[in-house]
Amino acid sequence: MSKIFLVCPMNDQQTGMYIHDSLIKLGHKVAFFDWRHITEQIGPEKMNIEFLSAITQLKPELTIIVKGLGITGETIQKARGIFNHPIVGWIFDVTLGGTYVKDAPIYIDLIKEFDKFYTVDNSAVPELKNLGVNAEWLPEGCFVKSHKEVVYNSIQAKKYGADIVFMGGIDKLHPNRNKFLERLHEEGYLFKIYGAVNYEKGKEPEWVKDHHTGFSAINDYHSIACNASKIVLGIDGIPERDKAFSARLYRVLCAGGFYLNTATKGLDKVFKVGEHLETFKDEEELMEKIDKYLNDDDARERIAKAGQKEVLEKHQFEHRLKKIIDEMPTKPKDLNSSNTIQ
Secondary structure, X not given: OOEEEEEOOOOOOOHHHHHHHHHHHOOOEEEEEOHHHHHHHHOHHHHHHHHHHHHHXXXXXXXXXXXXXXXXXHHHHHHHHHOOOOEEEEEOOOEEOOEEHHHOHHHHHHHOOOOEEEEOOOOHHHHHHOXXXXXXXXXXXXXXXXXXXXXXXXXXXXXXXXXXXXXOOEOOOOHHHHHHHHHHHHHOOOEEXXXXXXXXXXXXXXXXXXXXXXXXXXXXXXXXXXXXXXXXXXXXXXXXXXXXXXXXXXXXXXOOOOEEEEOOOOHHHHOOEOOOEEEEOOHHHHHHHHHHHHOOHHHHHHHHHHHHHHHHHHOEHHHHHHHHHHOOOOOOOOOOOOOOOO
């Protein structure tokens, strides 16, 4: 059993809760620090001071910083001076405000201080190693308690289900999503969109107005949408980045949904295409796959069940966190190390 300090937004698509509860289930003692909420209350400078105060009091065996870009590299250096122990980072974003991590010096200053840094973008691993970061690929996962298959009634099925559903934000920053969804609209498919719409009110494209549900689907409602729909569509924003696919993949498969995703680079190295899920390369193949699987209930069910089994066996948050803890450095970074970018 380890005493773990979890530094993570706790109300950010609920990922913080998934990690916290998974660590507890693995038998660890966990104290959490919601740096984003604290920053909103007292500002970034005081938040970093509170972080150091917590390290002083807790003296953890391991600190895991998730999406912790409000913590500074200087603060991590000070933390080692207070209580030197392994500190690892884990960021789920391929880009930070549209900038790749390697091109954002302020973030490199931080992540070079970690004993180990985990990224969901495998293309970033060699890029970051060239900058002196001890980087490794580690994607998100599913949390069975929230993403499990659930029982639902006909009213819920009608409200949340459709031939096709897409779960994710819609805005001008995701042209890849917009392109495919607009094509579905033009072809007359019945589909629903769950997630935030970041257009100025009244200026959303017509296809958004016609298909957006007006609410998000999370936890049990997410599972109902996955099960009551024939196809759950996944559209990764940057499919040319290796293994940089959305966490929705794991959550949809865990819920027992049939997932049709962009043919993101490296996806076929993690899952068996045609056995655990299906993929498409362009608009024409998307239309072909939709027409094929809308009319093949047996194939959809077979693939959905196999995908569910695969994520339950290998891709839960517990699996990810066990890897982090098993790889915890026995000797933390030297107190005299420098975070200067070469």
